[in-house]
Each structure stands twice: as structure tokens, then as C-alpha cells.
Amino acid sequence: MNQKKTPSIQNKKEKKYRFRFPFEGSGQSIQTTITLSFSLLTILGMLFLTVILYNLFNNRMEEKETQNAEQILDQTSMNLENYLKNMRLISDTMYYSVIKESDLGRESIDNEMNLLYDANKDNLVNIACFYNNGDLITSVPIATEKNNAKVKEQPWFHNALVEMENFHFSTPHVQNIFDNTTYRYYWVISLSRAVELTRNGKSTLGVLLIDMNYSSIEQMFDSVNEERQEGYIYLMDNNGEIIYHPKQNLIYSQLFEENNLYHVKQKDGSFEEVFQEENRIVSVKTVSYTGWKIICITPKTSSAVGVYNTRYFLVTLITVIMLTMLLLNQLISIRITGPLKKLTDSIQITDNGTIDQDIYIGGGSEVEYLGNTLKETAHKLRELNDSFLQEQEEKRKSELDALQSQINPHFLYNTLDSIVWMIEGEQYKDAVFMITQLASLFRISLSKGKSVISIEDELKHAKNYMNIQKVRYKDKFEVFFHIDPEILSGSIVKLVIQPILENAIYYAAETMDGDGEIHITGRKEQDDVFIEIKDNGLGMPEETVKVLLTENNRVHKKGSGVGLINVHKRIQLRFGEAYGLIIDSIPDEGTSVKIHLPFVLYQEKNSEKEVRL
């Protein structure tokens, strides 16, 4: 039992672990399975590739944007530092070369201050020097103060005297201490420092003011911002107070907000933040000496502009590749399965019975080999089939011949024995009659070797036979023929009535001692012919009737030895299973044997092979 189960389990395991294509086995053709499977694999592969490429590109773009931002910061910081260094240099020059060398009580420093201003007037708005009590010593280009100028209250003045060792850079403001006769006001960044003054030989403290033109710094940053498609840079002092911002006015008007108070706490470098629902990269660079910070803001949407297009470019590219792959898959699958399909179609035609139609030979070597093999197999099958049919026909014929041949020896022996008996009894007339009937019987029996004859001949043969038998049995029975003339032209297997009559004589009339009757009735019912041989003999029980037409009946046979089964099989062999003998018998009343035949008009050509249904 175990040995029987093992292959089944193994098959299940094989099925479980065998690779299956995604669309295999769901009633799809091989072409669809190949196309869809490879297309699915292509799509998955391409999607995977797209995601990888997109992420790589996105990361690379962000890295590039960050590097770009840091480069811009480095460059801007360098420019700003140079500018501020230059301002400090002006301040140093003014202090060390002019103020320190002059006694302000005895000499003026106006000329030197004017020269220095003229040399740098693109970047400067004012140069001024004050005593520590706020009194103006001198200033260029505007020499006078406003009446209400409150110098000591100015942050730059205050800071210079509080931390004397340092330079002090203010936040941008409108300079309001000089008496400007025009309507123009200047935004400046004030660079102030404490200076040691000499006045009439006495040393005192003062403040040197260099007002840098804010527009110089603004232009410096504007030019950077104009070059940037997205994002911007801005500048703030070390307290987070904005010095420059491209949207400064919007910030002042509270139409825009900046995250400067957070940015001021950050160290140099880059980081990402979300500010007002916007993802952005922030790069920070601290300007040396001043502690100012330059901030570069790069919205992630800025790289997204490139990424956005790249995203759709990638999708377009991948889709085009997918479509191409799908077409190629389709072409390849057609190329692979086309010959198989042709082969299948040609086999289907063969199945329909046209075995002589060509089986497709072509395609790849495997398909060609398969076609050749199938063609050869079909050819062999056809030959086998023909051979089988021929053998069957020959077998059937030989069986028929054998069955027919069983009649002659018995009957001939009995009849000749009767004739001998008649001659010995000097009944020459009867002997002549017998011989005449026998001759007629044999003539019909021979029928030129035909196995099918007309019903008329068969009945004539039966009459001859009964005439002979009546002589033999000295008229112990009567024979009556009731034949519908319509059936006489029909076809019948020869010598089928005679064995039945023989049985009727042996099993019926023989025992009746002169009262036996045998009725032969022939009639046509629709397309069938029924010939009934009915006797009034002993009859048979039902059990005996049932086994009469079976191969294994053990009923004792008398007479010629040709049983009813013999006749039955001959009829069926010739006309089919639907025809044959129908036996009815009632004990002590008699037996009826009906020959059931199809009505087939007898023609010479039908006499042998043609009369087959």
C-alpha cells in the first residue's frame, strides 16, 4: 500500500515546488501566458528600476543643491568679509594715519577725511568723528548736524564707548543726525569705534563713525539672489536681527515670516527644516569678526522642479520601454507559439477524420520534430486502422462462411440417406422428386457464392427443404406458407429459414404424429421484415427460451446441429445488432421464431458486401 502511495505524494511535492508562471494554467493560451508573464516581470522590473533611479536622482539633486548653496554662501561670505575688511581698513586708516597724527585743537582733519571719503564714496555715506560728549568734530560729505540730533542716544555711539577695543557694526538704520538739505535719506550700517583724540595736547576719547552704504550690501546679496531660480540668501546679525532679506519689506509689513530666530542658533552647515508647511534645506555660514550669519534657503521644491520633470521623464521613459517590451514579448510569444498553434490546428483537422490532410511541419526544430513525429504516428495509426478493419471484415466473412458451411454436411447426409432409403424401397418416383428438390436446394444454397439472396429465393429454398423433409417424415406434419408478396424482393442472409424449419421439425412436428403444423408467415412492417416460423409442437419453458440465443446454452441440439444462435449471429453480423431472431414459446402449445430483418431491396450488387447497415 505504501509503495502505491509514494508516487502520488511525490507528485504533489513536485507540483508544490514547481515554478509556475503567473498566468499559467488558468485556461490561457501559451502565447498569453508568455506575453503576460514576461510583461508583468518587465513592469515589475521597470517599476523597481524607476524607484531606484528616482531616489538616486533625488538624493543626488539634493546633495547638489546643498553643495551649490554652500558654495554660494562661501563666495558671498568671502565678498562680504572683503567688504567689511575694507571698511575696517578705512576706519584704521582714518584713525591711525589721520586722527592719531593730528592735534584736533590746532589742525583740521577735513582734507584727509574728504580724500578718504572720495576714494570710497561708492560704499560710504558718511565719515564722522565725535568727541565723547557727542559733539561733532568733523564729518563728510555733510558737515553739519541737525539741530535736534541726539548723537549720544545713538546705539553705535554708545556701543563704541562701552566696548572700546572693538569695532561695532550696527544693524541697518536711516542715518538721521546730519543736516541733509535734500529729501533723501540713506539706509546705512554704521561702523563705529572708540578713538583716542588729542586736543591742544590733551588726550581725550572720541568716536569714529563710518556709515557704510547699505545699498552696497543689498546689491551684493541681490545679485546672488537674482541668479538663483529658487530659494534665496539673507543676512542677519548675531542676535537674529535681519540685516538683509530679499523680502525685507514684506517682513516689515508682516506679509512674510522668516525663521531667523531659529537659524541664528544654528552652527555652520546645512540641515533640513519644515517652516510654514514648506520643506527646505537651510545652509548657514558665519561671517568672521562680525558674527553675522548668512543663511541660504533652498526650498525642496526647488530641487523638486528638476525632480518633478525628471519624475515624469522617468515615467515616460519607463512606459515607452514597457510598451516596447510588451510589443517584443508579443512578437516573441507569437514567434514561439505560432508554429505550435498551426500544429494544433492541423491536428484538430486530423481528428475530424481527414487523416490525409497535412500535419503542419515547420517552426523551430523542436516543433518540426513534434510535427514529423505526429505525422508519422498518424500515418501509422491510419495504417493500423485500415488493417484492423480489413481483418475484421475478413474475420466476419470467414465466420459467416464457417457458419454457413455447418449446414451442408448434416443436411446432405440426411437427405442422401433418405434417397438411398427410397431407392432401396423402389420408390423411384419419390427418389426423383427428392433429388430434384435437393438439386434446387443446392442451386439456391450455392447462389454463386453469395451470402445474401432475395427473400423469394430463400423461401423457395425453404419450400424445397420442407418438401424433402415431408417425404422423409412421411407427412407427419403440414407446412403452410403465408407470404406477403411485398417482401419477396427484399434481401436476406441465405439459409436462415431452413435451420429454423429443421428445429421446428425436430422439436415440434416430429412429435405430433401427423397432427404437426408448421406455419411460415412473411410480412412487412414499416421498413422491417418479419418472417415467422410457428409450430404447434411441445414448446419450451421460459428458462429454456432465455438461453437459446446465448453462447453458453446447453440445450441439446438435434438435427443438423445448427442452432438458432448460429442463425441469430449470422443475421446480426450482416444487418447489425438491432436485428436477429425473436423466440416465443409456450410449453405444450408450440414455438414461434421470428426473423427480424431490415427491408433492403435485393439487387445483384447488394448480394455480398454492400448489404450492410
Added chain:
Amino acid sequence: MSNRRYITILFSVLFIVMVFSSYQMLSGITPEEKVPVSVIVSDSTNDRWNAMREGMEQAALNYQISLNIISTENLSSAKDLISLMRREIELGAKGIVFEPVDDRGMVEFIEEVGRSVSLVLIQSDIEPGDVYSSVLTDDATLISQLTTALEEKYGEKLMEKKIGIVQSVPYQFALKQRKKLLEDYFREKEISLSWRKNNIYFLSDLVEQDPVDIIIALDNISTEATIDSLLELKKEKKTDLFGIGYSEKAVYYLDRQVVDHLVLNNDFNMGYMSIENIRKMIDYGNQKTNQRIDSYSIGEENMYEEEYQKILFPLVQ
């Protein structure tokens, strides 16, 4: 489902995706087209519009607007303004920001064109209000700040002062409103006004013939005209000027104490918001809003404070 249908569906889906992504890619490359918007204000080259122009330019940059500020002299009549607006519409302006100089005769025109072109009114308001957006000065607040400044300076002595009121044009809605509010205030205080002048012509003659202690100018043009008259008559020390408006000249003379007090609007905001509104109207159709802008009360003593200097000197020079 038949084999051919599987393949057809797959092809169709991929093809649609390809067409969609190609379209998105190409539309991403194509820069957004700027929308032409015209701005029509009286005496547009006057520096009193500088802050507003700055605001408009900033908004135009942010909102993809092609800004065309029409050069004008004094637009004193609605007819001239309508003529200019018609010309701009014919030239393809999708929106117009304008200051109605005279509300008479504007109503029908605004009703006519307001349905097809986006309109934003600045400074002033006229009926009907449902076909345009507006960015307006809050006249009640302006007058309230002005009267507060008067009270802070003069206290109870205000009742003893001779006061004159001047405005540049008679029929502008905002000016009529300001004048009415101011007159209501003085009526409540039982202060009678020496004179009211509805234009700036022969202002010096009036100031000379009927001198007053305080002149209240209701707009920037009348403020500048009064400054000129006081300087001409050398009365800048004798007559106090309280003005509404903003210009470099007005600010300069505030610093010089010719103007005692200025009440001004945040013109930068007005410019920015007007362009912002017109972009919304162009993009979203009937999204009409009426906004009022902040105002500031500034004297000589606080004009350099950090908050106010950003308002008074918005431009880097």
C-alpha cells in the same frame, strides 16, 4: 477574458500613462505665462506712490504678474480714468488696479467692465461693491489717529485754536468720508472750523488772508500743497500742519518740523495686497474681497524709531 483583451488593456493603460507623463513633463518645462495687469493712479510718477509701487512689484514677482503702471499726470475726472481703463482693456489687460479720482460716473462703467475684467480699487470705495475687490484705507481709523494727535498736542486748548481743512479734490469718496468724520468730531467738540477748502488752488491766498493755527490736510496732495504754502508765507513756525499722506517730501518736512504730524497708510501693503487680490480674482473668478490696510500716526519725535523708519523709509536709496 480573452487573451487579446488582456493585451489591449495593458497596452491602453501604458499608453495613457505615457501620454499623461509626457504632457506633465512638457508642461513642467513650459514657464508659467505672466498675466498682464495695469495700474492706473493719478500722478503715478509722484514719489508718494513709491511704497505702493514697491509693494506691487514685489507681489508681481511672487504672483507671476506682468505689471504695467501707467504714467499719468493729474487725473481729475472720471472720464479720463475711464478712457485710460478702456485703452488698457483693449490692449489685453486681464486686470486693472485703479484709484477712483471721482466717484461720479464710475458706477456704470465699473458695472459694465467689472464682469469681464478683474478690478481692484485702492484708496477709495464706490458703489456697487460686488463687482470688484478693494484695498482701502480705514478712514475712520485715520481720522481717529489724527484727532488723537491733536488732542495730545493741544489738550483743552484745541477749542481755542483756529482750524482750517483742505483736500485736493472734492468728489472722491474717501476724502468726502474723511471730511465728514472730521467735521463730526469737531461738531461734537463744539469747535467751529475757520474754513474748508475742497481743492488746492489759491491755498496760499486763503492761508494768508484767513490765517489759522492748525491746518488739517486730508490727503497727500493737499499736505504737500500746504507745506509749500507755509514755506512760501514763512508761516511754518506759526501754523501747525497735521497731514494725511505719505511722500518723501512730506516725511522730509516732518523731520524738519514743518509738518507736525503725519497719519499715513501702509502703502507697501496696499500695493502688495492689491496685486495679490487681482491674481486671486483672475485665477478663481468671483473671489472678491474688501480689505482695509493699517495706518500709522507719526510725529517728529518717533519717526526714527525702528518700527516707523521701516514704514517711512521703505526704499533703499
